[in-house]
Amino acid sequence: MEQGYYSHENPQNLVRTHRVDVAIVGGGMAGASAAVTAARLGLKTLLAQNRPCLGGPISTECESNSDGHLIVGGSNWTTRDARETGPIEEFRMTSADRYENGWRNHFSQVLRDIVEKESNLTLLLNTEVYDVKMEGKRIRELTARTIGSDLTHHIFPKMVIDCSGDSFVGFAAGAKYRQGREAKAEFNESLAPEESDSCVLGSSLYFRAVDVGHPVKFTPPDWADRIDESMFVNRNHQDITNGYWWLECGGDMDTVCDNEEIYKKLLKILYGIWDHIKNGGGHGADNFAIEWISSIPAKRESRRLIGDHILTEGEILAHSTFPDGVAYSGGNVDLHPIKGFYSGNEPSGGRHGIISPGLYQIPLRCLYSQNIENLLMAGRNISVSHVALSSTRMMGTCSVLGQAAAGTTFLCVKYSENPRQVAQKRIGELLRILHRVDHTVPGVAVTDPDNLCAQASVKVSSSMKLNLLHRGTGMREKLSADEIPSAQSFIATTESLDEAIFLMHNRSASAVTVHAELVRQQEMYEFTTGEVLATTSCTLPPGNAVQAHFRFQAKLQPGTRYYIRMAHAPDVESCLCEHYLPGVWKSKMKRSWPPQGDRHNHCVRFIPEQHPFAGENLLNNNNRGGDALSIWISDPDAPFPQSAEILFPERSLCSCVELVFDTGLDHINIYSRQQECVKEYVLEGIIAGEYQVLAEEKDNFLRFRKHVFPPIILDGIRLIVKASNGDPSARVYQIRAYKNSTVE
Numbered sequence: 001m002e003q004g005y006y007s008h009e010n011p012q013n014l015v016r017t018h019r020v021d022v023a024i025v026g027g028g029m030a031g032a033s034a035a036v037t038a039a040r041l042g043l044k045t046l047l048a049q050n051r052p053c054l055g056g057p058i059s060t061e062c063e064s065n066s067d068g069h070l071i072v073g074g075s076n077w078t079t080r081d082a083r084e085t086g087p088i089e090e091f092r093m094t095s096a097d098r099y100e101n102g103w104r105n106h107f108s109q110v111l112r113d114i115v116e117k118e119s120n121l122t123l124l125l126n127t128e129v130y131d132v133k134m135e136g137k138r139i140r141e142l143t144a145r146t147i148g149s150d151l152t153h154h155i156f157p158k159m160v161i162d163c164s165g166d167s168f169v170g171f172a173a174g175a176k177y178r179q180g181r182e183a184k185a186e187f188n189e190s191l192a193p194e195e196s197d198s199c200v201l202g203s204s205l206y207f208r209a210v211d212v213g214h215p216v217k218f219t220p221p222d223w224a225d226r227i228d229e230s231m232f233v234n235r236n237h238q239d240i241t242n243g244y245w246w247l248e249c250g251g252d253m254d255t256v257c258d259n260e261e262i263y264k265k266l267l268k269i270l271y272g273i274w275d276h277i278k279n280g281g282g283h284g285a286d287n288f289a290i291e292w293i294s295s296i297p298a299k300r301e302s303r304r305l306i307g308d309h310i311l312t313e314g315e316i317l318a319h320s321t322f323p324d325g326v327a328y329s330g331g332n333v334d335l336h337p338i339k340g341f342y343s344g345n346e347p348s349g350g351r352h353g354i355i356s357p358g359l360y361q362i363p364l365r366c367l368y369s370q371n372i373e374n375l376l377m378a379g380r381n382i383s384v385s386h387v388a389l390s391s392t393r394m395m396g397t398c399s400v401l402g403q404a405a406a407g408t409t410f411l412c413v414k415y416s417e418n419p420r421q422v423a424q425k426r427i428g429e430l431l432r433i434l435h436r437v438d439h440t441v442p443g444v445a446v447t448d449p450d451n452l453c454a455q456a457s458v459k460v461s462s463s464m465k466l467n468l469l470h471r472g473t474g475m476r477e478k479l480s481a482d483e484i485p486s487a488q489s490f491i492a493t494t495e496s497l498d499e500a501i502f503l504m505h506n507r508s509a510s511a512v513t514v515h516a517e518l519v520r521q522q523e524m525y526e527f528t529t530g531e532v533l534a535t536t537s538c539t540l541p542p543g544n545a546v547q548a549h550f551r552f553q554a555k556l557q558p559g560t561r562y563y564i565r566m567a568h569a570p571d572v573e574s575c576l577c578e579h580y581l582p583g584v585w586k587s588k589m590k591r592s593w594p595p596q597g598d599r600h601n602h603c604v605r606f607i608p609e610q611h612p613f614a615g616e617n618l619l620n621n622n623n624r625g626g627d628a629l630s631i632w633i634s635d636p637d638a639p640f641p642q643s644a645e646i647l648f649p650e651r652s653l654c655s656c657v658e659l660v661f662d663t664g665l666d667h668i669n670i671y672s673r674q675q676e677c678v679k680e681y682v683l684e685g686i687i688a689g690e691y692q693v694l695a696e697e698k699d700n701f702l703r704f705r706k707h708v709f710p711p712i713i714l715d716g717i718r719l720i721v722k723a724s725n726g727d728p729s730a731r732v733y734q735i736r737a738y739k740n741s742t743v744e
Helices: 029-040 087-100 107-116 168-173 259-279 313-317 386-392 395-415 419-425 427-435 615-619
Strands: 015-025 045-048 121-124 127-135 138-146 151-162 207-211 288-293 325-329 360-363 375-377 457-460 472-478 486-491 496-506 512-520 531-540 543-555 561-566 572-578 600-602 604-607 642-661 678-687 690-697 704-724 731-738
Touching (some): 015 029, 029 045, 029 087, 029 107, 029 121, 029 395, 045 127, 045 151, 087 107, 087 395, 107 121, 127 168, 138 168, 151 168, 151 395, 207 259, 259 288, 325 395, 325 427, 360 395, 375 395, 386 395, 395 419, 486 600, 496 512, 531 543, 615 642, 615 731, 642 678, 704 731
Parallel strands (some): 015 151, 045 121, 151 375
Antiparallel strands (some): 127 138, 138 151, 207 288, 457 642, 472 572, 486 561, 496 543, 496 572, 496 604, 512 561, 572 600, 642 731, 678 690, 678 704
């Protein structure tokens, strides 16, 4: 008998079976980045997220703005050009574009839209993985349930990436793990306690308040904490609209088992704070009311799965690199007080950690389980000490960890190997694979033999010389006796430096002698160390925008980074220009949170002229600012269009071109498109001296663009840049061409 409805005699099919290359559990920034990376590499991918939206702590249900501004990692108050690339950069830039177009509280939707566009990716929201079945030392099956639909999922993955934060999959599979603080003696960590314990970083709770246009009362619940002004130790609460990261507790509790109890305590603190703001006077809150409170705590720490290596405080402070370095960070080593809001001292800072430790690498050995053969982890659950976690937990870092784990999974599937084998013998190939999805590690160049442009020749319409002398903005920087001196870095392209000319303002009534040193830079964001190659001085007469001539007469090594350091000079200021240039930085940046970077440089010119932005950089193996020549920038005084023409060493079959543009990796500005990014361009194939359009884009805002077209035999390719998003130059890191569009 046919029936048009379901009944006990004609039941619905509530079971789904998935056979996939990789199952990713957890849809925060690590999980979303891992899923998109795996899918784009061609893996059959499943992403299971137990919440209704993606993003974790930055999601619509957890963060008051959900606009991406809290996604930081490598970028800090001293590191330069350190923002993360790959899918995470696409998430950021898409969010920025939507912000400009009127979107708000939208980051979760951005993630969902990008994830759901991937044909190789199955997204299961509101789906909790609750059971793990093993076969020897491998995970054979995950069982999950979708809340609200009664669906049960049986997932059979070749590989698993645990991005759940609490490491449920690893825990259930029997993976080795840690939870709590190691004793100081175990890893010789200065910030660790004398004895080990179960304490962790606490959890926070966000709220959002709005101006309702008229006075409104607030009566707190009788269970709210009673809070007065004396309890806000270095906790700024002047902005009453968006909640506070320092609204924290639970560090002395079990953040896995006691999560709901921690949430109740956070609510008590939150309503107590709001009672103080509303009824304590002096906060300008008469017209404000809370309209939203996060339904879940923003958790910082719980279980950490153990891999073949445990990253520690000492390795972070040593700016360590590793043979298997596949990710990086530069986040503050920031151990919040265990008692959180009720600690009686400031919520973060020097007494709790080490601010701006500098960039360091994270090895692949921290990203896979020591004892479960097909399990990787990404996010705040990787193999690190408690102290190190306070830096690696940042969401930008979690994103690149997810990308690196996904790339590793690709090679595991390709060669039927486990992650340990990849770490031991395939790191070069892994970096090349990740390179194809724009995952980069600062300071690591990637050689790609499949790139048809690798041995090509290039011709550009123009290139910028490093002359910032006449681009001043009216801003100045005092030559003061600060901890960080006034300095300007650059990468040399000549074998000598005869003279550097700065614009300066002498506010005194008489001439002042200004001293300067030419220094070989040891690290790209360090301006107090390095070999001094030459010292000189100049006499600066009174006046504004006076040229200061520093005659060094020094030998240089092309392709090497140097900086000019200027000594303290009372009443003297150096003129600044607002012109962000990858690899060319001034030393001082203002501190803010999140770190905003700095588009400014000193107004300077070099004799002989330096040309660090030549077209030949398009063929280099670096595609981000750093210690190497890496980007083509056209002459800012030459109008658009600007072009770059690349001729292959021999006529070749081509079906894919990848373009890497500049999106200002030195600063975090998630509220608008990056002005440096190419907006309008035409990509052409060159055939016997003729040009054929392969792709055209009129409104680009992304750093990485991949254009796939029917296979065609070409002599080369030409990129014509017609406009940027505001910068006067065309800025391109790399143009890459491939026979095959798929990554192999």
